[in-house]
Amino acid sequence: MGFDPRYTGRNFTSVGTRPVRPDGVDKVTGRARYGADFNMTGQLVGRVLRSPHAHARIKKINTSKAEKLAGVKAVITAADLPDLTDGDAAMYAILDNCMAREKALYDGHAVAAVAAVDARTAKEALKLIAVDYEVLPHVTDVDEAMKPTAPVLDDSVFTEGVEPRPAKPSNIAKRSQFGHGNVEEGFKQAHSIVERSFKTEQTHQGYIEPHACVASVSSDGTADLWVCTQGHFVYRQHCAQLLGMDVSKLRVTSSEIGGGFGGKTHVWAEPVALALSRKAGRPVKLVMSREEVFRASGPTSATSIDVKIGSRKDGTITAASATLRYSSGPYLGMWAEIGAMTAFACYKLENVRTVGFEVLVNRPKSAAYRAPSAPMAAFAVESAIDELAKTIGMDAVQFRIKNAAQEGTQSSYGPVYGPIGIGPTLEAAKSHAHMKAKLGKNQGRGMACGFWFNFGGQTCTDLNVGIDGSVSLAVGTVDVGGSRASLSLVAAEELGIPYEQVKAVVADTASLGYNDMTDGSRGTFSSSMATISAARNAIRTLRERAAQMWEISVDDVIWESGQAVAKGRKHGNLAPLSLKEIAAAAGNTGGPIAGHSELVADGAGVSFATHICDVEVDPDTGATRVLRYTVIQDAGKAVHPTYVEGQYQGGAAQGIGWALNEEYIYGKDGRLQNPGFLDYRIPVCSDLPMIDTQILEIPNPNHPYGVRGVGETSIVPPLAAIANAVSNAVGVRMTHIPMSPPRILAALGAG
C-alpha cells in the first residue's frame, strides 16, 4: 500500500506536548545500560596496542612473547583481518584505520590487539608485543601538508577532480567545485570587497561515553555484538564485510548512547573485538579509554579557508568565492566538499564559486561531527559577511535579510530551494529583545546564520498492539536525543490514544529490517514517517477486526479518536469499539494486530538557523565569557518541543566550546599533547549562560506532520556568532578558532 508523505495541515493532540521521556528514570538512576554495562559469561578483556609514531612503516610485529603469557587467549594484527574489501576503497580505508597494515599513519593508530582473562594481563601482554617501526617524516598541519615539499602519506593518491591528472602523488586527495554565474565579473560590480583568510583547529565531538562493545563469535560462525553506536545496522554491515560474514549471522544490539554527534557513525574497535573473539573462541569486551578516544577516533577536520565577498553600496552582494582546505586524516574524506557546498547556502547569489581540497595529514581519520564541515565554512563566510556589512555601513541583520536565500533561489551548491526558513529566522532575530539589550564595557554582540541539508533514508518500523490495547513500537534508529518519546507521541497521535499507552524500543538488527543510521538529523524525521505509515497500516487491520466483530463491511468502519466507529444510518445503534476492545478480541478475529512500514524517507528539507550572542572579553587575560545566547531555528513541526529546544541548546553549547577552547594540540613529534578532558576543555555548566531558544514552525511539505530534522543545524552558526561578538568586543577581527586567551591577547597586541 503506497504511503503519501505530503503535509496535510492537521490539528494535533499529542504531537507538540512535552511528556517525560520514557528512558529518563533509568538514566538518572543508573539502571540504563550503556556500551560498557553489558557483560557475558566467560568474557575476556580486549586491549589495543597503538602506534607512538605519527608516520612509520611497520617492518615486523612479533607477538610470540605476548601469546605465551598466561591468561592471554588471543593476539591479533592486520594478518587476522585480511583484506576482503574486493577493491572497495572506502571499506579498505575503514579496515586500515581499524588495524594498521603496512604503515602506522597517526599517533594512536592501532597495530595489534590482545584478549586476556583480565585487564592487567591484557596490559602486560601489550608490552610484550615487539613492533619494528621505520619512522617516516610526518605532517599534521593542513596547509603544510599541501606543500610540494611535504612528506606524502600515500604514494597512490593523485589529486582527484583535476584535469589533467597530476604527474606526482600528493596529500591533496581531491578537489571539488561548486557555484554558478561569473565571479570575476561580479567582483567588478562590487563597491566594497572583503577578503580574508581563516583557520579552525581540529576538535573532537567530545561524547561523554567512550566507544565500547562486547563481541561474541560462536564456533558455528554466527556472532553477537552489543555496542554503543548511532547505527547498529550500518555497524553490522561494515563488520560483516570486514570479517567475511553473512550480515544475517551477525546480530547487533545498540546500547543506550552517551553522545555520538557523528563520531559513532564509524566503526573503530568493533571489527577488532569481533576478530579477537573469533580467534579466542570467547566473548571479548573492548572499551576505549578517554585517551584512545581522542587519539584514535572521530575528530573533525582542521581547516584553512580563504573568503572573498563583494557588494554594492545598497548592500546587494555581487559575488562571493571561497577556497576551503580541510584535513581528513590519512584517508580520503568528503569534508571540504561539504564545506564548499554549505559555505554560501544561506544567500541569494548571482555569482558564486567555492573550491574544496581534501588534505591528507598524519592525524586520526576525520569523522562526521554534527552538520559535518558546515560550522567551519560558516565561521569564515559569516565573519566576512559581518565585516562587509560594517564596511558599507549597514546593519549586520539587515544586510543578511537583503541577501537571504528565498523560495526559488538557486542555492550556491546547485538546486533551487523550495520553501525555506532563513528569512523568518532573520526577521525573528531582528525583532528579538536580545538584539536591543544594552552592552557594557568590554562586551560585544555578534550574530550569524547557518545551514544544513538534513537527510532521510532507509527506515523500518513495527507497531504491535498488545492484548490489553497497549502499543509497542519497535524502531531501528538509535535514540540519541529523545526520539523514543517523540516517536511514541507520533504513534499516539496517529492512533488517537494517550502517549502513556505507547512504549517505544530500539530493536536489534535481527528483529527489524535495515535502517540507516541516526545521522543527518534524520532520526525523528524518518522514523516518525515510518511510524505514521505503520500506524495507518495497523488502523486498517483494526477497522477490519471491528467490522468482523460487528459483522458489517469494513467500508462502513472509520477510525476516529482511538476507536472504530460504524458509519451510516443502518449502524447508528452500534457503540464505538475502542482499541482495547478490539485488541482483546484479536485472538478470535484473525490473530495479532500489528502495523509495519518499510520506506525511504526522502524530502527531509533543508534547515536554517540564526544565532545571537553577547560576550565579555577580559583585556588583561584574554578570557571570554558568554553572557547571553539565543538560538532561532525552523523545526517544521516540533514533535516534542523540549527535545527540540535541547537540540538547539546542545548545538550552541558544543559550538561555544569549539569557538573558545577546544583544540587538538600536536607536538613537533606529531604526537597529540592533550588527549584528555583536563587539557582538552569542553564547556561545563559554569561556562554557559542559559541558552534561549525560539522554535519557528514552517511546515516541511514532504512530511505528513511537517517535521524537519533539528539535530545538527544548531552547531553551524556558533563559531561565527561568537567570533563576531568577540571581534566587536575587542575591536579586532578574529580569524583563528578557537579564540583561546593566548590568541585573543595576541590579536589585541597585533591590533
Place this chain on the structure above:
Amino acid sequence: MVEVTLWGALGTAAGGKSKVEIEAKDIRELFRKLAEQHPALEPHIQRGIAVAINGEIYRDTWSKEFPAGAEIFLLPRLAGG
C-alpha cells in the same frame, strides 16, 4: 530527454561538461545511461550520488520519476553527523 547539471568533480569526469542531456524517465535509468555514456562517472555512481529534482534531494529512491521540465542536479551523497 532531461537536462542534468553535474557538480564540479562529476563534470570533470564527464569530460569537462557541466550539463548533459539524457533520455531517462527516472533516477535508475539516468544512472545507467550516464555510466554507459561517460564510463568515468561509474566510480562516482558506485560511491554514491544524490539527485536533486526541483530542489528536493533524493539519495536512495532510484524509482523516482522525473516530472516534465524538472530541474535536475546531481550532488555528492553526503554524510551527516
